[in-house]
Amino acid sequence: MSVTPERTVQAGTDELERLLEGVAGLSEVASGLAAPASFKVSLRTILQLLHETFGLAQSALFQYQAESDRLTMAASLGVQRAPSLLVPTAEALAFWSATGIRREAAIGGDGLRSQRALASFFQANETARLPGHCWVPLAVNGGFHGLLMLGEKQGGVPLLPVDLELLLVIARQLAWALHHHAMKFQLDLKILELSRLQEISLALHASLNRDHIVRDLVPQAAELIKARRGALYELDGEDLVVAAAFEHADLLGKREPLAGHWLEHALRGAEPVRYASPDIPPALGARSALAVAISVRGYVAGLLCLMDKEQGMGLTSFNTADAELLSALAVQAAASMENARLYEMATVDGLTRLYLRRHFEQRLAEEARRSQRYGTPLSLMMLDIDHFKRFNDTYGHATGDDVLRLVAQVIRRNIREDLDLPARYGGEEMLVLMPETDPEGAFRLAERVRQAVETASLPGPGGVPLSVTVSVGVATIPTHAQVEQALLETADAALYESKRAGRNRVTLAPVPRSL
Amino acid sequence: MALDGGNSMTNACPVTVRRDDQDPQLAVIVTEGYINNLVGEQVGQAAMALLDEGRRKLVINLEKSTVINSIGISILIEVLEKTQELQGALAFCHLTRTIAKTFQIMGLAQYAQLLDTEDEALRAMRS
Numbered sequence: 001m002s003v004t005p006e007r008t009v010q011a012g013t014d015e016l017e018r019l020l021e022g023v024a025g026l027s028e029v030a031s032g033l034a035a036p037a038s039f040k041v042s043l044r045t046i047l048q049l050l051h052e053t054f055g056l057a058q059s060a061l062f063q064y065q066a067e068s069d070r071l072t073m074a075a076s077l078g079v080q081r082a083p084s085l086l087v088p089t090a091e092a093l094a095f096w097s098a099t100g101i102r103r104e105a106a107i108g109g110d111g112l113r114s115q116r117a118l119a120s121f122f123q124a125n126e127t128a129r130l131p132g133h134c135w136v137p138l139a140v141n142g143g144f145h146g147l148l149m150l151g152e153k154q155g156g157v158p159l160l161p162v163d164l165e166l167l168l169v170i171a172r173q174l175a176w177a178l179h180h181h182a183m184k185f186q187l188d189l190k191i192l193e194l195s196r197l198q199e200i201s202l203a204l205h206a207s208l209n210r211d212h213i214v215r216d217l218v219p220q221a222a223e224l225i226k227a228r229r230g231a232l233y234e235l236d237g238e239d240l241v242v243a244a245a246f247e248h249a250d251l252l253g254k255r256e257p258l259a260g261h262w263l264e265h266a267l268r269g270a271e272p273v274r275y276a277s278p279d280i281p282p283a284l285g286a287r288s289a290l291a292v293a294i295s296v297r298g299y300v301a302g303l304l305c306l307m308d309k310e311q312g313m314g315l316t317s318f319n320t321a322d323a324e325l326l327s328a329l330a331v332q333a334a335a336s337m338e339n340a341r342l343y344e345m346a347t348v349d350g351l352t353r354l355y356l357r358r359h360f361e362q363r364l365a366e367e368a369r370r371s372q373r374y375g376t377p378l379s380l381m382m383l384d385i386d387h388f389k390r391f392n393d394t395y396g397h398a399t400g401d402d403v404l405r406l407v408a409q410v411i412r413r414n415i416r417e418d419l420d421l422p423a424r425y426g427g428e429e430m431l432v433l434m435p436e437t438d439p440e441g442a443f444r445l446a447e448r449v450r451q452a453v454e455t456a457s458l459p460g461p462g463g464v465p466l467s468v469t470v471s472v473g474v475a476t477i478p479t480h481a482q483v484e485q486a487l488l489e490t491a492d493a494a495l496y497e498s499k500r501a502g503r504n505r506v507t508l509a510p511v512p513r514s515l
Numbered sequence: 516m517a518l519d520g521g522n523s524m525t526n527a528c529p530v531t532v533r534r535d536d537q538d539p540q541l542a543v544i545v546t547e548g549y550i551n552n553l554v555g556e557q558v559g560q561a562a563m564a565l566l567d568e569g570r571r572k573l574v575i576n577l578e579k580s581t582v583i584n585s586i587g588i589s590i591l592i593e594v595l596e597k598t599q600e601l602q603g604a605l606a607f608c609h610l611t612r613t614i615a616k617t618f619q620i621m622g623l624a625q626y627a628q629l630l631d632t633e634d635e636a637l638r639a640m641r642s
Contacts, residue, residue, distance in 0.1 A: 040596065067589035068552070072596070084563055084597060189585050192620045199613065219549070219582045226584045228551060246582075247549055310552045310586055 018053065019166060039181055044075040046174065050150075051077055054163050058131040058151030062086060063178055064144055067189070069312020071147060078151065081129055086147075087313070092121035096137035097144040101171050106164060108134035108150075134159060136167065138175035145178035196224055197329075204332050210340035217304065217333050218246040224329070225322050227290070227306035228315070233263065234302045240267070243302065248284075266291035267303045272323040272330075280307075290318035292330040296338040304330055349424045351401060352408035360423035360431060367421075367435050368484040371477050379434040379442030379476040382491040383407070383449070386469045386503040388428035395461050402458060403468055404428065410452045415445065431491075439476045439508055446472045446506045454504065469504035471495055480509040530557040532565065540603075541572045541640050543633065547579040550587035554580075558587075562594040571603030574636040578609035588621050595627055604628070608636040 047059050058078040062071035062085075071086040088096075095117035099105035112118060112135060131151035138146040148171055152158055159167070200220045207213050218230045229247035233240045240258050245251040258264055262281055266273040272292040280286050286307035294302045306326065309318045347359040355363075364380075371378035385391075385407055392400035404424075411422050411432060421433040432449075434442050453470050460466040473494025481487040494509040501507070529548050535541035542565045546558055562573055575591070577583075583591075598605045606628040610618065618624045630636040 040600070065589055065593065067586055068555075068593065070593075072593050085593070188621050192585065192588075192617060195616070195620060196613075199616075222549070223582045223584045226551070226586060228553075310584065312586070313552050313556060 047075045055153045057154045060149040062147045086125045089120040091117045100139045106136045136171045140175040204336040208343040214244045226310045228308035230306040288317045294334045296334045301337045352424045355423040364484045376436045377438045379437040380491045381432045381446040382473045382495045383430045383470045385428040442474045443508045471498035471503045472506040475509040529554045542570045543574045545576045550583040552586040555587035555590035559590045572640040574606045606636040
């Protein structure tokens with residue numbers, strides 16, 4: 001059959017119409033890419049249209065995720081068992097970002113394999129099953145956002161130059177869509193960072209418990225700054241002691257002299273200090289560190305140190321922005337720790353670390369009101385150290401203080417943290433307020449404390465173990481009393497009964513007939 | 516005085532997988548400790564392996580994970596997208612208040628179910 005000029009013109013017109021239809025369809029899809037909910041669907045649809053327009057047999061689209069530094073499969077057509085993700089190497093990323101969407105950059109076949117910048121990428125990834133006729137880096141605005149991989153046309157026909165030109169136009173639209181998607185993700189991350197920073201600040205300012213502030217600060221800072229681990233050091237005399245550790249439990253409680261310590265410079269300075277591996281002790285196994293002193297009005301409360309900044313699937317160095325963020329966090333932490341310290345001084349007995357009587361009475365009144373309002377039980381145990389005067393008279397006041405500290409420590413260890421309220425009521429008398437605890441529960445807890453004191457070992461002068469016991473009285477609102485003063489008196493009477501019955505025992509107050 | 520906030524450096528198994536005996540489509544991934552790039556990658560690999568073997572309903576139990584950084588979140592989003600692509604379903608359970616809020620901000624809560632307990636998550640997946 002001969003080819004007439006009319007047929008040639010008709011064929012050209014058909015081809016043009018095919019391409020125009022393709023462009024029109026792709027343009028519509030490109031506008032749909034702006035809708036985040038349908039983003040992945042739109043990517044798949046655009047690949048489908050590419051196949052129909054150019055008669056492609058295979059294609060794959062990988063999206064670059066900057067946060068995890070990976071190329072994840074966004075869509076593929078005609079590819080059997082394509083990998084879900086690829087790991088871009090630094091050389092490949094630099095190459096694709098620099099080349100952008102140009103005809104020279106859209107390479108395939110042997111050209112890909114001979115490209116030196118991509119050698120490490122091929123080594124790191126299994127690409128045998130991926131389309132390799134033409135790879136188009138989706139890079140715009142100086143950033144790389146994905147990779148479009150195309151196979152030959154059906155029947156093994158290579159892409160024509162006119163196909164390639166049109167493909168590059170479409171690739172630019174795809175790249176901008178991926179860029180906007182990435183920007184949206186980065187914006188969400190920034191909102192998250194600010195939200196977390198606000199939450200951390202509120203939590204720091206709301207807490208008057210120094211132990212909680214110290215415990216929570218390191219994981220919060222590590223999470224915010226993407227550090228792999230961290231520690232909070234406190235200055236104790238001439239030593240640095242690890243008061244809290246995150247993902248570095250082996251450090252907890254470690255004591256080292258401050259003089260010559262690798263963190264000494266950060267502790268003495270006002271600005272955060274960044275460290276690289278030669279300056280970090282090898283035992284810590286860290287490649288980078290960022291440390292900042294936590295200080296208020298010249299008083300150094302501690303030092304916060306983060307180690308190993310994460311980037312993608314690997315590690316990098318801490319940067320200036322990290323230092324600024326940590327510095328801001330340290331300022332807030334310092335103020336909170338100082339507030340907690342002042343609060344503690346005003347409410348806690350220096351010898352026993354139990355609450356002072358005045359603070360206890362305030363809390364007792366609050367809890368009694370709460371108990372009456374909600375109809376929940378409120379129990380009280382009153383303890384007295386048996387024959388305490390003998391310890392003072394026989395071994396001296398220093399030993400008497402040791403006995404008080406021991407009993408207080410046993411109480412703190414056995415009660416419910418953040419719920420029960422332990423206090424030193426005066427002399428050798430101590431109290432524990434137990435909200436939402438019925439008489440049976442209170443009695444069990446009191447008995448546990450009594451047994452723990454009895455079995456605790458306290459070496460006296462000359463190494464002879466001292467035998468320490470306590471007598472305890474327990475009473476509950478509303479079972480034994482209706483108001484706080486009556487609760488105190490009833491618990492005191494029960495304590496007296498324990499003493500009268502031979503000491504080293506717990507007495508639950510009897511239920512009065514009038515109630 | 517202070518407590519360690521998570522796993523030690525030597526924690527060998529921060530991610531475990533439980534395949535449901537009754538439902539061949541269902542599996543639970545349990546994480547432990549800080550979900551950063553290391554643990555996140557293990558969660559991602561465990562999820563991809565389960566999806567590859569045909570399990571399309573995944574529950575990620577975060578009871579023992581209270582801290583997650585943005586790389587960990589990014590990987591969980593990848594798992595969610597892959598699950599959606601395969602017409603599967605993903606649920607999270609035992610989220611702390613902070614992690615639940617993080618998931619809300621990052622859009623994970625829009626496409627994955629957030630449930631209080633593993634039992635609730637399993638019931639939701641079986642129904």
